Amino acid sequence: MLTLIGRRLAAAIPSVIGVVVVTFVLTRALPGDPAAYFAGPNADAKAIAEIRTALGLDRSLPEQFVRYVGDLLRGDLGQSLSTGRPVLVELASRLPASLELTLLGLVISLAIALPLGILAATRPNSWVDHLCRVIVTLGVSMPTFFTGLVLVYVFYFLLGWSPAPLGRLDAFFSSPPDRTGLYLVDSLLAGDAETFVAAAGQLVLPAATLAIFTLAPLARMTRASMLAVLSADFIRTARASGLSGGTVVFAYAFRNAMLPVVTTLGMVFSFLLGANVLVEKVFAWPGIGSYAIEALIAADYAPIQGFVLTMALLYVVLNLSIDLLYGIIDPRLEPAA
Amino acid sequence: MSELLRVENLSVAFRTRGGIVRALETVSFSIARGETVALVGESGSGKSVTAYAAMGILDPAGQVTGGRIVFDGIDLTEASEREIEDLRGREMSMIFQNPRAALNPIRRIGTQIADVLLRHGNIRRADAPAEAVRLLAQVGIPDPARRSRAYPFELSGGMCQRVMIAIALACAPSLLIADEPTTGLDVTTQAVAMDLVRDLARERQMATLLITHDLALASEYCDRVVVMHAGHVVESGPVAELLAAPRHPYTARLLAATPRPGIALGDLAAIPGELPDLRRAAAGVCRFAGRCDRRRDDCAGSLPPIPPGPLHDAACWNPL
Amino acid sequence: MNETLRHVRHVLTENPVTLGAAGLFVFFVLAALLGPSLAPYDPFASDAARALQPPSLRHWFGTDALGRDIFSRVLVATRLDMAIAVSSVILAFAFGTLAGLAAGFLGGATDQAIGRLVDTIMAFPLFVLAMGIVAALGNTVTNIVLATAIINFPLYVRVARAETAQRKSAGFIEAARLSGDGETAILFGQLLPNILPIMMVQASLTMGYAILNAAGLSFIGLGVRPPTPEWGIMVAEGAGLMISGEWWVALFPGLVLMLAVFCFNLLGDALRDIVDPRRRS
Numbered sequence: 001m002l003t004l005i006g007r008r009l010a011a012a013i014p015s016v017i018g019v020v021v022v023t024f025v026l027t028r029a030l031p032g033d034p035a036a037y038f039a040g041p042n043a044d045a046k047a048i049a050e051i052r053t054a055l056g057l058d059r060s061l062p063e064q065f066v067r068y069v070g071d072l073l074r075g076d077l078g079q080s081l082s083t084g085r086p087v088l089v090e091l092a093s094r095l096p097a098s099l100e101l102t103l104l105g106l107v108i109s110l111a112i113a114l115p116l117g118i119l120a121a122t123r124p125n126s127w128v129d130h131l132c133r134v135i136v137t138l139g140v141s142m143p144t145f146f147t148g149l150v151l152v153y154v155f156y157f158l159l160g161w162s163p164a165p166l167g168r169l170d171a172f173f174s175s176p177p178d179r180t181g182l183y184l185v186d187s188l189l190a191g192d193a194e195t196f197v198a199a200a201g202q203l204v205l206p207a208a209t210l211a212i213f214t215l216a217p218l219a220r221m222t223r224a225s226m227l228a229v230l231s232a233d234f235i236r237t238a239r240a241s242g243l244s245g246g247t248v249v250f251a252y253a254f255r256n257a258m259l260p261v262v263t264t265l266g267m268v269f270s271f272l273l274g275a276n277v278l279v280e281k282v283f284a285w286p287g288i289g290s291y292a293i294e295a296l297i298a299a300d301y302a303p304i305q306g307f308v309l310t311m312a313l314l315y316v317v318l319n320l321s322i323d324l325l326y327g328i329i330d331p332r333l334e335p336a337a
Numbered sequence: 338m339s340e341l342l343r344v345e346n347l348s349v350a351f352r353t354r355g356g357i358v359r360a361l362e363t364v365s366f367s368i369a370r371g372e373t374v375a376l377v378g379e380s381g382s383g384k385s386v387t388a389y390a391a392m393g394i395l396d397p398a399g400q401v402t403g404g405r406i407v408f409d410g411i412d413l414t415e416a417s418e419r420e421i422e423d424l425r426g427r428e429m430s431m432i433f434q435n436p437r438a439a440l441n442p443i444r445r446i447g448t449q450i451a452d453v454l455l456r457h458g459n460i461r462r463a464d465a466p467a468e469a470v471r472l473l474a475q476v477g478i479p480d481p482a483r484r485s486r487a488y489p490f491e492l493s494g495g496m497c498q499r500v501m502i503a504i505a506l507a508c509a510p511s512l513l514i515a516d517e518p519t520t521g522l523d524v525t526t527q528a529v530a531m532d533l534v535r536d537l538a539r540e541r542q543m544a545t546l547l548i549t550h551d552l553a554l555a556s557e558y559c560d561r562v563v564v565m566h567a568g569h570v571v572e573s574g575p576v577a578e579l580l581a582a583p584r585h586p587y588t589a590r591l592l593a594a595t596p597r598p599g600i601a602l603g604d605l606a607a608i609p610g611e612l613p614d615l616r617r618a619a620a621g622v623c624r625f626a627g628r629c630d631r632r633r634d635d636c637a638g639s640l641p642p643i644p645p646g647p648l649h650d651a652a653c654w655n656p657l
Numbered sequence: 658m659n660e661t662l663r664h665v666r667h668v669l670t671e672n673p674v675t676l677g678a679a680g681l682f683v684f685f686v687l688a689a690l691l692g693p694s695l696a697p698y699d700p701f702a703s704d705a706a707r708a709l710q711p712p713s714l715r716h717w718f719g720t721d722a723l724g725r726d727i728f729s730r731v732l733v734a735t736r737l738d739m740a741i742a743v744s745s746v747i748l749a750f751a752f753g754t755l756a757g758l759a760a761g762f763l764g765g766a767t768d769q770a771i772g773r774l775v776d777t778i779m780a781f782p783l784f785v786l787a788m789g790i791v792a793a794l795g796n797t798v799t800n801i802v803l804a805t806a807i808i809n810f811p812l813y814v815r816v817a818r819a820e821t822a823q824r825k826s827a828g829f830i831e832a833a834r835l836s837g838d839g840e841t842a843i844l845f846g847q848l849l850p851n852i853l854p855i856m857m858v859q860a861s862l863t864m865g866y867a868i869l870n871a872a873g874l875s876f877i878g879l880g881v882r883p884p885t886p887e888w889g890i891m892v893a894e895g896a897g898l899m900i901s902g903e904w905w906v907a908l909f910p911g912l913v914l915m916l917a918v919f920c921f922n923l924l925g926d927a928l929r930d931i932v933d934p935r936r937r938s
Contacts, residue, residue, distance in 0.1 A: 018777030022786075026793040037793075124397075141919035143869055145876045146892055146911035153899045153908075164900065233438040239394045240433075241453045241504060242426030251452070252441055259443075274784025278873055282896060293877045296792055308789035312781045330443055331488045 004333065008323045012316055019312040024068050027305055028061065037301040040081040077309070078302030080295065087306040091288055095310070096181025097168055098287030102276050104184075104203055105210025106268075113215050114261075117222025121230060121257075122249060132219055139216030144275040148209040148282035155205060163201050165283040173198045206283040213275045214268050221264040225257040232256070255329060262326050269318045273311055341512055341544050342391065342429075343367040343645055347404035349383075349390050356616040360386045363404065363621070364570050366563045367645040370511065373538065373545040375555030375576070377591070378565035381612050384548045387565070388514045391546075392431055393421040409511065427457035429512040430505035432534075434520035436497035440489040446500045447473070447485030450507055457508045472503040476533060495526035499533065506537060513538065514546045519554065531558055552595040556580055561647065564588045567612050567624035570642065574649030584651035586631045623654065631655045665931055678923035685917055688735040698726035700733040700886045709903050719905035721894060723884075730886035731910050737887050738917070741802055742867040748806035749813050749867075750860045756810075757817020758852070762825060762844055768818075775811040783808040787870060791879045801880035805870050809863050816859050820852040854932045862925035865918040872914055888914040 027037070035052035036043070043051070052058055056067050071077075077087035120132035148165075155162040163170055168183055176186035176195050183199035229235065230253050238252045277289035284290070288307055295303035327333045349361040361383045368374045376384045389395045391406050393413060406413040408429060413421055433439040441449055450472055451465035460468060466485065473481035476499040489497055498518060505513055515534060519527035535558055538545045549555055555562050556576055563573040564585065572585035583589045590608045610628035618624055621639035626632050636654050643650045669676050688695070698716075704724035712719040718727035760771040778786065790804040824830060825848075833847050872889030874880050881887040883894070888910040895907025 014773075015776065015780040018773070018780050022777060022781070023789070026789050137922065138919065141865060141915055141922055143872055143876075143889075143892070143911060143914055143918070145873065145889075145896070146907070146915060149892065149896055149899045149907050149911065153902075153904050157900060157902050157904075233433060233435060234441045236394060237431075237433060237439045237501070237504070238441070238452075240392055240425055240431040241456070242422050242424070243452055243456055244422065247452065247456070252444070256441070256443060270782045270784075273782035274873075277784065277788065278876060281877055292788065296788070296796075297878055301792070304789065304792045308781070308785055311785040315782045316780060332442065332490050 004327045005324060008320055008327070011323075012320050015316045015319075016313070019309065019316065020069065020072065023305055023309045023312070024065055026308070027301065028057070028064055028068070037299075038078070038081075040301075041299045072309075077306035080303045081300045082295070082298045087302050090291060090303065091306055091310050093181075094286060094288045094291050097285060098276060098280065098289060100168075100182040100184065101203065101206055101279070101285060101287060102210065102272055104207040105214065105276075105279075106272060108207055108211035109214040109218055109268075112211065113218035114222055116215075117219045118226055118249065118254065118257075120219075120223045121226030124227075129223075132223055136216045136220045136223075139212060139219075142212060144209060144213045145278040145282050147212050148206065148279055151205050151209055152282070162205050163198075165205060167284050167286055168199060168202055169195070170198055170202070202283075206279045206285055209279050209282070210272060210275055214272050217264055217268055217271070218261065221261050222257065225260040226253060229253045229257040259326065259330055262322055262329065265322050266319050269315060269322075273315060339370050341368050341370045341372075341409060342546070343405075343407040344387065344391065345405045345407070345645055346642065347387065347390060347406060348402045349386055349395065349399055350402045351396070351399045353398065353616075358615045359402075359568065359618065359620070360399065360615060361390070361568045363642040364565070364568070365404075365642060365645040366570060366573055367647075368512065368544050368546060369647075371538075371542045371544055372561065373535070373547065373559045375547045375549060375559040375562045376565060377549060377552055377555050377562055379550055379608075379612065381567075382565040383568040384550075384565055385516055386568075388431065388516055388546065388548055392425060392429060392514065393418070394425075394431075423457070426453050426505075426510070427508045428510050429514065430508075430510040431514040431516060432498070432501045432505045432518050434517040436501045436518075436521065437489055437492075437494055439501055440497055442489055445486050445488060446492070450485075450500070450504050453504055453507045469503075469507075472507055473500070476500070476503045476506075476537070478503075493526075494522050495530065498522060498526070498530045502530075502533060502537070506541070506543075509541060510543065512544045512546065514548065516548045517550070518547075519549075519551075534558075552580070552591055564591065567618070568615060569624055569652065571625065571653070572649075572651040573643055575647065578649050582657075584649070584656040585625075585653045586629050586655075586657065587625045588651070589657055623652070631657075661931075669927070672927075675923060675927045678920045678927070681916065681920040682924055685735060685739065685920065688732055689739040690736075692732045692735050696726075696729035696732050698729040700725060700730040701884055702726075709898070709906070711903075712905050718909040719903075721891075721906050722898070725884075727891070727906065727909050730891060731888070731913050734886040734888050734891065734910070735913075735917075737798075737881070737885065738868060738872065738889075738914070741798065741805070741871045742864060745802045745805035745809065745867050745871070746860050746864055748802065749809035749863070750856065752806070753810045753813020754817045754849075754852070754856050757814040757819075758821050758844060758849060760814065761818040761821025762848065764822075771814060771818075775814050778807065778811050784870060784873060787874060788877070788879065791874060796879055798880050801871055801874050804874070805867050808870065809867060812863060813856065813859060817852060817856060820855055821848055824848060824851055858925065858929045858932050861921065861928045864925065865921035868914070868918050868921065888917075 035048045035055065035057050038055060039048045039051045056064055075088050077091070079085065080087055080090060083090065116128070116132050116135070120129040123129060152165045156165060169175055173195050176183055176190050176192055179186050179189055184196060184203070187196040187199055235248060235253055238248045243252070276287070277292065279285065280287045280289035281293055288310060292304055292307035295307070344367065345365050347361055347364045348359065351358045351360055364383070364387055366374070376387060378384050386395070386399065390401055391408070391413070401414055404414070408424065411420070440446065447466055447469040450469035454460050454465050454468055455462060458468070470481045470485050473485055478484050478496060478499050484492070489500070492500065513534070518530060518534065522530060531554070534545065537543070547555060547559055559576055561574065562576050562579050564571050564587065566587045572579065572583065572588045579588065580592065583592055594608055608628065613624050613627055623636055623640050626636045629636070633655050638654070640652050640654065643652050669679060702725060707720050707724035708722055710716055710720045716726050716728065718731060721727055756771050760768040787804040787808050790807060791800045794800040794803065830843060830847055833843050838846065871880070875887050875889035876893045878893070881890050883890060891910035892907045892914070895903070895910070898906045
């Protein structure tokens with residue numbers, strides 16, 4: 001297992017290098033004056049010149065790159081023009097909000113997609129199968145931000161079941177003591193059931209919006225891969241051995257069918273992190289996505305760069321954990337004992 | 338000898354895009370306790386479908402449309418799914434071709450054996466792993482304790498077939514169906530696997546239904562042979578008698594196409610023509626007539642099927 | 658050819674949903690071509706007296722906060738949304754196919770370099786990368802097209818590379834080589850036409866994604882600027898009004914956007930069935 005982790009970590013290094021190079025290229029090597037970008041739209045020539053020297057933009061590109069990497073290693077992502085605070089600090093304080101939302105979205109999505117795909121595969125042409133097909137086709141066509149707004153209209157305006165889509169916690173509540181930054185976890189740790197319920201209430205709609213978007217590829221893959229596995233030779237053996245239907249479907253078919261699904265998770269995470277930005281805007285969610293949008297509107301470049309870098313590194317980490325998960329499920333990847 | 342399995346006028350049809358395929362038509366044969374019977378025919382002749390129907394593991398597209406399958410006094414066509422599930426793996430087991438693909442690739446082989454034991458074997462969960470190791474030893478797997486923790490991809494094809502046999506025999510069934518068990522194995526391993534099946538069967542008084550396209554293999558290991566062609570039983574009888582004096586033209590052809598000592602490879606005769614299209618075949622008529630050189634005008638008439646039983650019989654209007 | 662036509666008709670008529678999608682496609686094309694001349698109102702004309710009117714016979718989709726007719730704006734926006742999606746797909750298609758051909762045919766260092774580029778793009782969550790690109794290149798419609806093309810590029814490269822590599826040593830390529838065709842002639846005369854149908858399927862399958870992506874970017878305020886009518890930005894304009902119950906401002910542009918994506922996805926599936934029946938789902 002350790003060798004496997006080591007090998008996967010080594011395989012992730014080129015991705016990290018690529019990400020760092022691209023974020024550098026996006027800011028420094030493009031036509032236009034990067035100093036003017038970083039100085040913001042309202043800066044005069046003197047301010048721009050100061051920024052140029054401060055960022056080392058008067059040096060050669062290789063020199064700038066070395067300096068950029070050095071800054072990254074020290075955790076220096078620059079300063080936000082609009083708030084004047086270090087980008088790293090702001091991203092770090094907002095990341096938990098995004099993570100909590102994204103993870104819950106993924107959990108909801110998996111909780112629906114996997115059973116749906118399995119039922120559709122084990123009962124071909126039944127109503128579950130047809131439902132699965134409709135969801136799969138419709139789901140990929142729904143613009144995330146639009147789904148979110150429709151949910152808001154129905155569940156907040158019409159039915160009044162959910163709280164106003166304005167952030168992580170209603171104004172009447174104070175945020176739970178900060179341990180993990182995830183409100184659900186923190187409120188539980190503090191034993192504060194009321195805050196937990198309130199935070200969960202705020203989370204449900206945005207998380208459901210994300211889930212609807214990622215449901216389609218997951219359900220589609222689960223169904224297809226269950227169908228393929230259920231007609232495999234070893235399933236016939238299991239049935240010929242009299243193993244019960246449940247054992248055949250779960251212990252035999254499902255675990256094998258999960259392999260391609262886990263592979264799909266990489267694409268799902270890509271979708272999820274992108275959709276997360278849109279959902280944060282719709283629900284005024286104080287995560288790193290809405291931080292980036294604010295910065296985009298203010299033409300405040302350092303936060304955007306920091307955001308792209310954070311998202312990309314997060315994605316690399318997620319892909320890494322997918323690889324490890326795959327290694328746990330599939331013994332064939334481990335060096336033979 | 339008392340009868341263990343009796344297949345009587347069994348018909349199976351498959352729904353396909355191209356129409357209904359009547360894969361089996363009034364197939365009858367029987368197996369006595371401890372007896373070894375071969376079901377012989379080309380690919381597509383319905384051997385495996387017969388076996389799957391008997392095991393109750395037909396593909397959902399396939400359906401038994403007529404006849405009975407009586408196992409140990411129980412009519413399987415009437416029995417509930419639950420009852421059949423209880424019999425499978427306990428009283429009747431099956432081993433397949435391509436053993437490596439027939440084992441769950443990501444489950445340890447010891448666990449796969451234990452799964453069957455725990456399902457049928459009246460064994461405590463704690464004892465299952467040790468029993469699995471004992472079974473592996475019984476099928477001749479060296480270092481069984483270590484191998485029981487291996488995955489199929491870590492074993493050779495021959496070893497995988499032994500594991501399959503161990504799974505099938507875990508609960509000491511009274512009938513083993515071996516579906517082309519030597520396909521996908523190399524020649525020396527084939528003989529070893531077949532010897533193992535024969536020895537274990539003798540030891541346990543277990544009946545064996547060997548499904549094969551290889552008459553030579555059948556003649557070596559079986560007491561009786563049932564020859565199938567295009568979903569019909571065309572001839573059945575004791576092995577020596579049937580091989581010495583085949584009565585159905587198809588059996589004769591098959592025999593002529595089988596390599597055996599003293600016959601040069603060049604003298605082997607291929608069987609002309611192909612299996613008929615089972616979507617269009619008329620009911621109850623000889624399906625070999627189109628390929629047969631002994632065809633007469635009355636061959637188009639409906640043909641009485643061979644009844645189950647040990648006698649030598651052929652379904653032919655113009656037998657040899 | 659007759660065979661193909663019959664197959665096309667079979668795919669279209671076998672599934673009424675596909676037929677519906679084809680009809681919808683014609684509708685969108687007409688709207689894109691004729692939108693501005695069909696619109697009952699000037700999409701830019703604001704009228705405070707008519708602000709936020711719900712759908713009625715006069716204003717089928719209602720009016721927005723500035724009193725503009727939403728139906729006219731949605732109709733006129735079709736051209737811009739389609740133009741963004743189509744041009745980004747054409748860009749990704751052209752460069753992706755060429756790069757994939759080169760990687761699959763030449764192999765070696767070219768293959769590795771292109772592979773590295775593709776991997777680097779794929780190392781980002783794609784929508785986030787598109788945001789970064791637009792932010793860096795400048796907030797214009799052209800850059801939205803470019804960003805959408807860049808994030809779609811890897812898909813085309815991968816398909817083209819795989820299909821090329823698979824055909825490189827096929828019989829018909831060997832035959833062309835033996836009959837004296839040069840490598841360039843083989844690449845563009847034999848391989849390219851051979852993988853083109855599959856690349857077209859790929860293009861139609863990514864079309865819906867391109868529309869979604871572009872609309873998403875303009876929803877967060879990138880690219881298209883108000884008052885230009887565009888579906889994503891119109892949904893953004895109506896977003897805040899959802900909470901106060903003026904549902905029509907965001908609903909109609911969102912619904913049309915969804916229909917467009919849905920239509921292209923269905924047509925992509927149908928086209929795949931026509932070109933490559935083996936991969937039927």
